Amino acid sequence: MDNKKILLVDDEQDTLLVIEKQLTAAGFKVVTAENGANALLLAKIERPDIIVLDIQMPDMDGGEVASLLKQEPITENIPVIYSTCLLSENEVYRYGENIMLAKSKDTKELIAVINEILSQE
Amino acid sequence: MIIVDNLLLTKQWKKIEKYAYFGIAVSLVILVAISSTSSQSLVRIQKDFNWATNTREVLVNLSYFLSSLKDAEMGQRGFMLTGQESYLDPYKYVEKGVKSHFTTLRGIAADNITQQTRIDTCERLVTEKMQDLQEMITLQKNKGAEAVKKVILTGTGKQIMDEIQTLVLKMDEEERTLLDQRSKGIALRVKLDAVVKTIGFILLLITAFLIISRENYWFAEYRNSAKEQMDLINMKSDFVATVSHELRTPLKAIRESIAIVLDGLAGQVNEEQKKFLAVSERNVDRLARLIDNVLDCQKLNSGKTVLDLCDNDINETAQEVYGLMTRLAEKKGLNISMKLDGQLPKIKFDRDKIIQVLTNLVHNAIKFTEKGAIAIATGMDNNVLCVSVKDTGRGITREDMHRIFNRFEQISCNNHKKTGGVGLGLSISKDIIQLHNGRIWAESEPGKGTTVSFMLPITVLEKI
Ligand SMILES: Nc1ncnc2c1ncn2[C@@H]1O[C@H](COP(=O)(O)OP(=O)(O)OP(=O)(O)O)[C@@H](O)[C@H]1O
Ligand SMILES: [Mg+2]
Numbered sequence: 001m002d003n004k005k006i007l008l009v010d011d012e013q014d015t016l017l018v019i020e021k022q023l024t025a026a027g028f029k030v031v032t033a034e035n036g037a038n039a040l041l042l043a044k045i046e047r048p049d050i051i052v053l054d055i056q057m058p059d060m061d062g063g064e065v066a067s068l069l070k071q072e073p074i075t076e077n078i079p080v081i082y083s084t085c086l087l088s089e090n091e092v093y094r095y096g097e098n099i100m101l102a103k104s105k106d107t108k109e110l111i112a113v114i115n116e117i118l119s120q121e
Numbered sequence: 122m123i124i125v126d127n128l129l130l131t132k133q134w135k136k137i138e139k140y141a142y143f144g145i146a147v148s149l150v151i152l153v154a155i156s157s158t159s160s161q162s163l164v165r166i167q168k169d170f171n172w173a174t175n176t177r178e179v180l181v182n183l184s185y186f187l188s189s190l191k192d193a194e195m196g197q198r199g200f201m202l203t204g205q206e207s208y209l210d211p212y213k214y215v216e217k218g219v220k221s222h223f224t225t226l227r228g229i230a231a232d233n234i235t236q237q238t239r240i241d242t243c244e245r246l247v248t249e250k251m252q253d254l255q256e257m258i259t260l261q262k263n264k265g266a267e268a269v270k271k272v273i274l275t276g277t278g279k280q281i282m283d284e285i286q287t288l289v290l291k292m293d294e295e296e297r298t299l300l301d302q303r304s305k306g307i308a309l310r311v312k313l314d315a316v317v318k319t320i321g322f323i324l325l326l327i328t329a330f331l332i333i334s335r336e337n338y339w340f341a342e343y344r345n346s347a348k349e350q351m352d353l354i355n356m357k358s359d360f361v362a363t364v365s366h367e368l369r370t371p372l373k374a375i376r377e378s379i380a381i382v383l384d385g386l387a388g389q390v391n392e393e394q395k396k397f398l399a400v401s402e403r404n405v406d407r408l409a410r411l412i413d414n415v416l417d418c419q420k421l422n423s424g425k426t427v428l429d430l431c432d433n434d435i436n437e438t439a440q441e442v443y444g445l446m447t448r449l450a451e452k453k454g455l456n457i458s459m460k461l462d463g464q465l466p467k468i469k470f471d472r473d474k475i476i477q478v479l480t481n482l483v484h485n486a487i488k489f490t491e492k493g494a495i496a497i498a499t500g501m502d503n504n505v506l507c508v509s510v511k512d513t514g515r516g517i518t519r520e521d522m523h524r525i526f527n528r529f530e531q532i533s534c535n536n537h538k539k540t541g542g543v544g545l546g547l548s549i550s551k552d553i554i555q556l557h558n559g560r561i562w563a564e565s566e567p568g569k570g571t572t573v574s575f576m577l578p579i580t581v582l583e584k585i
Binding site: 018021 | 396397400403404
């Protein structure tokens, strides 16, 4: 089976470093972007299977990135998981195919959600 | 903690409000007093003025009457010498008008009883005089000029005329003194009114001044005396004490454990492992800094911070901060420089606290500058030591300037700009500088850069 590709977007380098390591260990291919503009670019070039998006970022926040992704035919169908500090650990929001998770949640939980979404496709 | 603060503020504000209302009430009373005395005295002036006009009228009337009486006598004499009736015209005129004339006179002199009796006497004398004249006219008509001459020589006619004249003179004198008194009264009242107004306004000014100047005093007094408030502060710092213990203890354990593994004390560590341990270390440090800031801020705020004042060299302190921060600046590609004044005296300050302030300022300069340079400078100006940190960063707009020293205040240039920190650095710095009796301020040109400076007094600080 092909390794699924995940685009990880967060403006905190340390967060990227840690999550990337854990996702790689779980068998995913990981690409990272430190800001919205890079995320849009990489989404087009790398065609990830799923995007994990931080909401609070400078210049362009997660919401803006997501709505721009929806405007492009190449990227509009990529599922997005928001990972945010705005939620406390046990809160989960789902609307449509989008899921919002607390950043402080265990990365294992993030992996579980990713697998759930990928299995639905 | 914030809720408690709001509670304190509300109470203090209510207290001030009470005094402000009191002050406003006093001012209102003074205002009402001024306007009522002023309007009263206006009424009095109006009255006095009317009476003065009256007096003048009486005077005119009297002199007019006297001259017509003289005319009548003259006419009568002419008639007696010549026997021509036309000489009697003035006499007839007076005779006809004498009654109505005295009625008017009584009316306008109604304010004065002595004048009234004089007017009575006067009327009697005039009637007598007129009778006298009448008698002589009849005598002339019946017996001729010779008979009249005899009567005139008895002098009764002249005597009455003299009496009338003295009486009128007296009345005239009386009215003149009255007029004099009344004009003086008006002048006095106008002066009095002005004085009352001036005093009133001075009182008003004093009240306003008192309200403004005592407000602080009342504020402080209330702060010192209200027991419940002290209880709140105590509760606040007890809470802070517990929390700070519970926050710092686990953090310390995590930090030390990481250090042990990193240093290889728990076995061989490969490069990959070192990388992730470094991530932990960085982030634990970041969390520790935040906790320190929050707790410091709380402590400064509850007045529990005690300065450790010793003779210190500000240049040496600046150098230490420079040493601590160069790596951070260079990592961001920023040039950091120092310009120290070698002639500075040693002064008393809390070295650790001033290092904390300078670190905050340099940290901000690095954080909010993307390219360019940062300069730390020391100097002396008018018996105060000055330290400034200058950068070439994004700057602070005029509107934001007054907010940056507030607690938890961060100015974002973009939505949700994440720069780290919670907006406590400058608030803490301000509190520390103020504890030293110094001053801290910022100057900035948006887009070009910012200079944050503080000054410390050179004179030995008395007991803080
Ligand atoms: N050198 C500077 N250049 C531009 N803006 C500044 C500078 N220093 C402070 N500011 C502005 O003032 C705000 C308050 O500064 P302060 O140091 O109190 O908080 P902070 O640095 O954001 O957070 P913390 O100090 O708690 O880590 C900052 O968020 C920033 O917007
Ligand atoms: Mg700061």
